[in-house]
Amino acid sequence: MEYNFAEIEPRWQKYWEKNKTFKTPDDFSKPKYYILDMFPYPSGAGLHVGHPEGYTATDIMSRYKRMKGFNVLHPMGYDAFGLPAEQYAMQTGTHPAVTTNRNCDNFRRQIKAIGLSYDWDREINTTDQHYFKWTQWIFKQLYNTWFDKENQKGRPISELPIPEEIKGDGEKAINEYISEKRLAYYDNAQVWWCDSCKTVCANEEVLTDGSHEKCGNQVVRKNLKQWLLRIPHYAERLLQGLNGLDWPAGVIDMQKNWIGKSTGAEIDFQVEGLNKNLRVYTTRPDTLFGATYMVIAPEHELAEEITIPEKKTEVEKYIKAAALKSDLDRTDLAKEKTGVFSGRYAINPVNNQPIPIWIADYVLMGYGTGAIMAVPAHDTRDFEFAKEFDIPVVCILDPKEVDERKNILAGDKCWTEDGEYINSASEETGLNINGLNKEAGIKKTIEWLEERGLGTATVNFKMRDWLFSRQRYWGEPFPVIHWEDGEVSLLDDEDLPLLLPDLEKYSPGESGESPLANAEEWLHVTDKNGRKGRRETNTMPQWAGSCWYYLRYIDPNNNERIFDPEKEKYWMPVDLYIGGAEHAVLHLLYSRFWHKVLFDLGIVSTDEPFQKLFNQGMILAFAYETSTGAKVSSDLVEERDGKYFHTETGDELKQIVAKMSKSLKNVVNPDDVIERYGADSLRLYEMFMGPLDERKPWAENGVKGVFNFLNRAHRFFADTNNIFEGEEDKEVAKLLHQTIQKVANDIENLKFNTAISALMVFNNLAIKKGKVTKQTAETFAKILSPVAPHLGEELWSIYGNKETLAYEPWPEVDESLLQEDSFEYPVSFNGKMRFKIEIPVDMPQPEIEKVVLSDPKAQKWLEGKTVRKFIFVPKKIINVVVG
């Protein structure tokens, strides 16, 4: 009997589709399990083998959980706004919606061919007006929310208390005050501009070398009116929320770093000869006695005022150069420190000593107060600067027992760790922290500063406002009108969705305006009083649609509201979310932010959206390079005796592992794999390659391996001559139940590679035995079905079952079959395994010792030696120490 996957698989896919096997009811009586994939951007290139990796993993879990009695929500959709369709439109004039729909159709076809058990009635598409209506609606919620810092909670703007002094200044002042509190605001912002894509990019989309993540071109700074979201208001909540999540530690770390919380103090320094204070932020107020100079950023508002006349020219030149520098590639120039002395001094509050104020671009205006006190002895950046400009280095923290102590005390070396304070007392001001350690020193200094009103304990975050608009056509339009009198208003809910206008031409304006600025009819509006207005021409970034899609799956066709709250309460949170690690920060942080706002407004019932997160590793491919490191396209490589040669030059090549790429001709298309080996083989191989979270190279021979397994399994289990009614062989029964248990455990722990291995082991034994009972065969079909669902269903039906096995209960493990009455112990002598011995599990230890030591095989190792120790670990090992 042949394993005709090309006939079997489409037949079952049709069956599932026709019977709506995986349609998920909102049956609140059952325990729920929500399994989510990161939905794809439907590119024109179609699916690559990386997509099915995550999708298969979630599919296995979904199928397993259904058999375990869960009501499983497992949906799929498309994150379909995006640049490529728009660029294609610019070149060809094809409407992006046409391209997008075509690509979605192709993705759907490809995904269905893998046999994934999605509820297709819940499919969503971010470009569908019924979907983005609600994206626009959420934007309105953000706009109409302020963050109550005291209660750490977002609240409706209507609840914002307006201070009396603002009220007195009239309506305009009130509106301005409110604007400053909204989570979404419109402002002039210096932004990164990609001239090649004709769009702004968020800071996060600009790589460290100053290039645009999407296209690789260098970005430049530009000032534009933009929408921004005040995500930093939620910094503390976003940080705290990480604590209860079952997420990879690496992702949690990355989010923590991104949020970048630091605690310290803001301290005021009096500027000598000016009636002004200079406020600095420091995490190390304890090192005030070591402050030998101060630095303010070139953009600091006091930079010019502070500068004495004699230094004016020099300082102005420096500030100009620094401004220019920020237009260039700042990171490259960051290696050597530059700066200029303002000629002015500030008074150190702890000892009333004057210290010089410098202007230098190693201090950033955007963080803290844009000014620092510099402690070169205990901060590496300040140390470098001080050495560059010959500024004194005063050590105030004795590192004690450290090799470099002498150099550190002399100020020749920087010390940033803990120690004991020296030179840290002033009779004049009364502060003395000598002898304390870092922790106590920080505490005491802050108390001292606060008592005198010189400073306050402060918390700072690295995270910045989120730039939330793009100069694009193919995105969600903002439901916003800018009126001629300067008022900004949002559309009423009943006027949503605001659709995109059709355009003749999709190219952006040279000035950086979105293509929407050309849609004259759409653009201009007049209200009932004849006031003229202009619609917002920016559109939302691609993140917008993906920020909340997991919520829409819950109730995707609801036209009355975003979703039914009862359904939301039942299904949320997402129990398992699998996707690529590239979304560790941005998507997952933005989503969490929106979710928390919706939670505060009472729209969703959970504080966090994704309970468990897992990142699948990237699938790579073998590639080849010459001895000089030049990559060679795979079609120019031949293998001989396990070595690789260039077909043209004959040079020996080295096999390496690299990302799949068109230029290397090593891209694998899932369609081809399915055509040659079937969907079950594709699924199995993707899971069998190695641990889900690791990166691993694709190897065609590996596919053959799992194909072979399915073939063998089919040949044996589909042949009813091998199936009998009666009592199962003991060895088979025992292994079967071990396998049930192992497969279940491994699936729960996302260790699909070893689950498949266990199925192979059982298959091998069954074939060796030549026959199994019908019950065993049915059980095998069941435990095989999560990983190879087509073959599972096929076998199940061959045994005479009329219904799908997708909802058959997962087989129970018969514990009694797993009990051993004896165990084969490995016997070691001095830790080295020498032989094995079968011992009944109930034998008492003294007898075991006797049996082992008198065993003929043991004599060789005991000869002329004394037994020093006899180690016996039940069901593990016996180790005899001799000497």
Place this chain on the structure above:
RNA sequence: GCCCGGGUGGCGGAAUUGGUAGACGCGCUGGAUUCAAAAUCCAGUUCUGGCAACAGAGUGCGGGUUCGAUUCCCGCCCCGGGUACCA
């Protein structure tokens, strides 16, 4: 520089709380079947020595703890990812 991962046969990878290193699969070798091949089946396959029984070595490197270390501790090396003057 800093923060995370990861280094195990020819290859992908297994190995509960420290307890038989190399499961499973690929590849390779030999055999069966075949006119022959493909497919299939059987046996072997960490390395070194030996016909073999067997012995020695072995989880990136160097130390340590332990009866026993891929697993724990200390010090390094290499690879991958993130981040980069955040005071």
